[in-house]
Amino acid sequence: MESPGLIHVFGFALVESAMSFYFLPQYFPVYTLSAKFLFFVLVNFSIFTFYHLIIYPFFRSPLRHLPKPPMGFIPIIGHGGMMFERPPGSAHVRLMKETPNDGIIYFRSFLHQDRLLLTSPAAHAEVLVHNSYDFEKPPWVRRFLRQFLGDGLLLIEGDEHRHQRKQIMPAFNFRHIKELYPIFWSKSIELCEVVKAELWDRTDKVLEMNHFATKVTLDIIGLAGLGRDIASLRSSDDELIKNYEEILEPTPEKGLYFVLHLLMPVWLIKALPWKLNERTRITTGELKRICGEFLMEKKSRMKMENEEHLDILGLMIRSNNFSDEGLVHQLLTFLAAGHETTSSALTWATHLLAMNIDIQTLLRAEIHKNIPNPKALSDTGFDIPAVLESLPYLNAVCNETLRLYPTIPSSGRLAIRDTTILNTFVPKGTVVYITPWAINRAPHLWGPDAEEFKPERWIDSNTGKSNYMGGAESNYSFLTFLHGPRSCIGEKFARAELRALVAVFVGNFEWEMADKNEVVQAGGTITCKPINGMKLRLRPAEW
Incomplete structure (x- = not known):
């Protein structure tokens, strides 16, 4: 005690x-x-x-006998300096390699506070599935994220989370995702048309990919989530894009802003004469206003139209389980999480393929062979899911990208009651780290080439078909979408969307890094994005 x-x-x-x-x-x-x-x-x-x-x-401390890092401890600071390393989770990879353990590593953060790092599939199974409601997102993290996401599904806990997830789940079932593939495909084609038009006016043929990835994924979540074409791809001055890019752009100042929210009371941070406080207030206010307008517009259309609205917002409105304020909060969550996951993954996929031209070439050959005419897939009678889900190399590249660059690289959980992990007593108030970046790159789970981009690990060498475990022995070795009742509800949505975007983009373009000597650094506070954007030199590929 x-x-x-x-x-x-x-x-x-x-x-x-x-x-x-x-x-x-x-x-x-x-x-x-x-x-x-x-x-x-x-x-x-x-x-x-x-x-x-x-x-x-x-x-x-009942945890003090657990394996501890052999070095790096500083009195008072403990191992708290890891919070400042970017991307979040990179330090945890190092801890896993340096510290012999049986699934749990104990370390001390600022002021010697107890922290646990989970390193084995069994430990993650207990926290994420078997005892999932013994753990919650720490309240200080929820307070920070609530500014941007409201009280949506991502931040609520306990019985309220169970209830809301049950109400929203039908919008993400497998059958409904299949119905959304034509949206994913048509918007992917539109992305390539916009990129070609942009390149026409550029002599250097260099494009900042992350900006366009954000545009196309916002358009997709707009159609699939709100039943509304936001049309940011065709708009050079879109307010949604501006607000989200300002919030999510990885900078050292925003990293410090996030860390201070973990260490200091909110009222003290807001009292500081810091321009970022004012910008945060303005951008979050704008996002709430936009979501409120989307909701009113959607309700008005549903009253006027007789057709069934199959988008996420339409399903939630018809359920009558959410107040208008609750719907705005869900919109804030789905717009942010729904576009950022795939936007980040598409950006990193283009980087990995730019650094591995031979893999890019192999993937393009598979796509051109199996999809001779990309416009044919826009036909309503064409089974797009069957085609894209059957391409082993496409799915391998997508899976390997999601493995190496999880959108949320690290996440904390607070034990809200005395509990156990792997028969180890964990007292109430202990913070446990679930770190997809580290687990997805752990050599003891993925082999000595764990940090290399090798799509073939997702293809069965005997049959040539997709291997859905990637060679790992447990599905808990892949944590990009987590597992259990707090797993990403939009996993199937994000995977399907990424398949379409990568297939169409690789089919339409060949590319390399604009600066072949650039070392791209992953950064960000909550999500994982390239610090200086993703500058690619593109040229059209004949399809």
């Missing part, structure tokens, strides 16, 4: 000062009651601090 919290420091000080003032005045003859109170606050706080910095973590 941990010692009482800070509130008890003041409570005990009040009792101690009163007792000494009235019953033991001979020991404190010159102290006033208020002076005695301050004296005991100082004494109690010193004891409290000493206990939490030294006694508990080093002598009483």
Whole structure:
């Protein structure tokens, strides 16, 4: 058991000062009651601090006997410096390689707070599935994300999460995703048309890919999620794009902003004369306004039209389980999460294929062989899912991209009650790290080439068909979408969307890095994006 919290420091000080003032005045003859109170606050706080910095973590914590990193510990800071390493999760890869363990690594963060890093499929199965409701996203992380996502499915917990997920799940079932493939395909073709038009005016034929990936995925989630064509691909001055790019652009300042939200109270950060506070308030306000307008427009159209609305928002409105405010919160979540996952994955796929021209060539050959005419797939009678899901190399490239560059590279969970992981007692209040970036690249799960881009690991060498485990022994070795009741509800949506985008883009273009010597760095606070964008030199490929 941990010692009482800070509130008890003041409570005990009040009792101690009163007792000494009235019953033991001979020991404190010159102290006033208020002076005695301050004296005991100082004494109690010193004891409290000493206990939490030294006694508990080093002598009483039930976790202290677990395997610990052999180096890197700094007094007071602990291993907290890992929070500043980018991308989040890269330091955890190093910890896994350096620390012999049986599924759990124990380390101390700032002020020597207990932290656990899960390293085995069995440990992740317990936290994500078997005991999933013993763990929640830490409240300080939820407070930070709530600014941008509202109280949508991603941030709520407990019974409310179960209820909302059950109501929203039909919009993401396998049959409904198949019905959305024509949207994915037609928007992918539109992306290539826009890119070709953009290249026509550029002598250097260089394009910043992440910007266009954001545009096309926002358009797709607009049609599939809202039943509305946002048309950002055709707009050079789209307000949604501006707001999301401003929020999600990876910069050191935003990294610091996020970390401070983990270490300091929100009121103190907002009181700082920091321009980023004002920009955050403006951009989040704009996003809420836009989502509110989308909702009102959608409700008006549903009243006027008799046709069935199969998009996500239409299904939620018809369920009558959400207030208007609740629907706006869900829209904030789905617009952000729904476009960012695939936008990031498409950007990284183009980078990996630019760095591996032979793989790009093989993939293009598979696509051209199996899809002689890309416009034919736009026919309503054409079974697009059957074609795209049957292409082993396309699916291998997509899977390998998602493995190496998970959109959310690291995620924390807080034990909300005393529980266990792998028969190890975990006290309430312990923060546990689930790190897709590290697990997806762990040599003990994926082999010595774990950090290499090798799509063939997803193809069965005997049959030539897709291998859905990628050579790993457990599906918990792949954590990009997590698992269990808190897994990504839009996984099938994102995979289908990525298949279409990669297939059409590779079929239409050949490309390389604009600067062949550039070392692209992954950054970002919550999501994983290239720090300086993704500049590619493209040329049309004959299809």
